[in-house]
Amino acid sequence: MKRFAALFAALDTTTRTSEKTAALAAYFREAPDQDRLWTIALLSGRRPKRAVNATRLAEWAAEVAGLPGWLFEESYAVTGDLAETIALILPPPALPEAATLTDWITRIRGLAALPEPERREAVLEAWTALEGTERFLFNKLITGGFRMGVAQGLMTRALAQATGIAEPDIALRLMGDWTPDTTTFAALVLTNDPGANLARPYPFCLAHALEQEPEALGPPEDWAADWKWDGIRGQAVLRGGRFTLWSRGEELVTDRFPELTELADRLPNGTVIDGEILAFSAEGDGAPLPFAALQKRIGRKTVSKKLLADTPVILMAYDLLEDEGRDIRAEPLAARQAALRRLAKNVPASAPFRLSPPLPFANWPALAALRADAAAAGAEGVMIKRLASPYHVGRKRGDWWKWKLDPMTFDAVMVYAQAGHGRRANLYTDFTFALWQGEELVPVTKAYSGLTDAEFGEITAWVRKNTLERFGPVRRVTPALVFEIAFEGIQESPRHKSGIALRFPRMLRWRRDKPAAEADTLETARDLLNARR
Amino acid sequence: MAREPVLTFTDRGIHCPAGDFYIDPWRPVDRAIVTHAHSDHARSGMGHYLATPRSLAAMRHRLGPITAQALEFGVPLRIGGATVSLHPAGHVPGSAQVRVEVAGEVWVVSGDYKIAPDGLSEPFEPVRCDAFISECTFGLPVFRWRPEAEIRAEVNRWWAGNAADGRASVLGAYSLGKAQRLLAGLDPGIGPILTHGAVEEMTAILRLQGLMLPETIRVVPGVDAKSHPGALVLAPPAALGTPWARRFGPASEGFASGWMRLRGIRRRRSVDRGFVISDHADWDGLNTAIRETGASRVFVTHGYTTVFRRWLADQGYDAGIVATDWQGDEAEAAAEVTE
Secondary structure: OHHHHHHHHHHHHOOOHHHHHHHHHHHHHHOOHHHHHHHHHHHOOOOOOOOOOHHHHHHHHHHHHOOOHHHHHHHHHHHOOHHHHHHHHOOOOOOOOOOOHHHHHHHHHHHOOOOHHHHHHHHHHHHHHOOHHHHHHHHHHHOOOOOOOOOHHHHHHHHHHHHOOOHHHHHHHHOOOOOOOOOOHHHHHHOOOHHHOOOOOOOOEEOEEOOOOHHHHOOHHHEEEEEEEOOEEEEEEEEOOEEEEEEOOOOEOHHHOHHHHHHHHHOOOOEEEEEEEEEEEOOOOOEEOOHHHHHOOOOOOOOOHHHHHHOOEEEEEEEEEEEOOEEOOOOOHHHHHHHHHHHHOOOOOOOOEEEOOEOOOOOHHHHHHHHHOHHHHOEEEEEEEEOOOOOOOEEOOOOEEEEEOOOEEEEEEEEEEEEOOHHHOOOEEEEEEEEEEOOEEEEEEEEOOOOOHHHHHHHHHHHHHOEEEEEOOEEEEOOOOEEEEEEOEEEEOOOOOOOEEEEOOEEEEEOOOOOHHHOOEHHHHHHHHHHOO | OOOOOOOEEOOOOEEEOOOOEEEOOOOOOOEEEOOOOOOOOOOOOOOEEEEOHHHHHHHHHHHOOOOEEEOOEOOOEEEOOEEEEEEEOOOOOOOEEEEEEEOOEEEEEOOOOOOOOOOOOOOOOOOOOOEEEEEEOOOOOOOOOOOHHHHHHHHHHHHHHHHHOOOEEEEEOOOOOHHHHHHHHOOOOOOOEEEOHHHHHHHHHHHHOOOOOOOOEEOOOOOOOOOOOOOEEEEOHHHOOOHHHHOOOOEEEEEEOHHHHOHHHHHHHOOOEEEOOOOOOOHHHHHHHHHHHOOOEEEEEEEOHHHHHHHHHHOOOEEEEOOOOOOHHHHHHHHHHHO
């Protein structure tokens, strides 16, 4: 655990990717096999299930530290992290132990089965054995909240450096439905066995947001465009007569969308398709349903007949990665899409399958005009992909661009402020915004992001001086600061006093030029609601 | 008729009616007693200042010509109907608590303080009193500091490691107090110690006040990573990440503050290395200090006042909150992000 804690500390204290990679690579060279395997598992989101209830844990820690519950809660509010709060308030370890990461994970996985008094004993014993960062990590692992700021790509690179195996090969080997119980470090990372897992998907190719004008991309004839669908990115893998469906988070979601299993009968073996899982109405020519409809399906592991009938899904296909058992990712997009069209010809119109239609455009202004109509097509914007590009691993700049619709905006007044968590502890960063309704300011949304640390620092000083009332951690402030709030969607919400709810609200900028009286009205927001229908 | 309190809380600062003086006032007054030379406590515009000789030396540097009287630690001074004396607060060299006695009743204003000796500042002295006005910048049980020897070893290990990798070590620390405290713990055997002008000037003043500190070299054009390989550079936090700091090439940046105890703040500062080093009392320090005064009344100011007051009330103290314009490290932390 000491070695793993040192790795965590090294990754946590540097912001330089090269140093993070070097620290990870050194760890992958030196750590015992089972620890390496668990580290890969943890860094790819395969963490142990929560073993202890967070409330219990807080109670036990306060008790050991000799602090009243309210003081523990106040400390938690400042650090913003339960595992850290516990690690900080406990006395130093009385009996330090030198067990490995795997030893500790084994103990942690045994916790859930213990009756509560024994579980408590085991946790208290761990706290007296672990110090500083180790204790923090232990707490993260038992509460199921372990995260480490390492992107999958960075881990892949570090493993490639440590083993001398090419990065794309490593990426492919780490995909799929494995756990440290079902494999070993040697079998997972060091062995090249393509038949080992027929269900294995390819790493997804990810797009960058287009931040400049599309003219900067050069001649339009080098590019293809289609809609940017508002669903879940998915990969359909059909090999050896077996159909599996993967989401971008590398999660196996075959069982959540049982209607797509039909594709096993419609497509040949040795096919891997990249596309979007979309809630879709079959009426007329068919049309995507709003994302809110798909949300009802996400997270449901078993799907009722009614839900299947009310919210059917389709696979909106846009790329072909494997054709007749051959990995064609290196071929140009134009060739892959031609192959995809050929396959699609044999799929009957009744099947839950569509080709994402190409959007022909003669010049960039024409594409801009198409993009402006994205909402009417049930899309979020357009995707622009270079016709000559291969299917990259991960987020590589230059060939795939997403060009989303501009967000909707209004100017709202800050009415409440709350201190942030984690890296924003002791700064006021979580704000509630209101719009005018007559003489009254009606809260409409919260937002946390979009400003610079310098602006948050300035607002923090302002909040301290302009607090009207405190409700625990929340401060009601003088309604004076105006912010432009951007959001991706707006819908009716009887649960909110304002009657509306926003999707992805964030602060676009601080309108220092605008007095509160000139902020927008609730009516303006309701107009947006009607306009989007 | 009830007796007038020894100290009252006004919008100019803490006032002693019997002696008609203020302690660390934030608006101009005729007579000010100043606990220490940090800018939120020692402000300009007072008719007359009283402070320890070390504080006065730093204040004269920062405030320019002032009318002032030096008072050594432990020497009683009669001002009107009050008897005043200064006692080490252990915050920075020269920092004092102010003891005020009127008709047998004793009140103490802590100023900023820390209990654990730092090897440089005059060690904190507990002063028995009836009422204690205490700072509580770090008044939460998550804040606990480690012994000075461990901290010094940690900083020297970091410096030696960087020097071995051919990198400079740039360490951010406030120019009065924290910088000299760090300096006192550095091992000059590792390499040269360079200083930013603001740090060098304050260090020179404190050397004149009798502090023994390792040799330093002021950073001027021509003094950089090439001329002084493996150097440690002491600079005010505001200099980190600026063109000034870039002259040291690929350097590791460190920052010393009590706030570095919190992971979130370490990450926000995004320095390479955060050292948990504070010139304020930690949770245990605050509790010990308050217990040792024997005071039954405690007023808390700047920091986690609401929480700390409630904790003291739970412990049986008659505890209140005083609003002051002193900011302590809370302001430092907010300022850190605006740099």
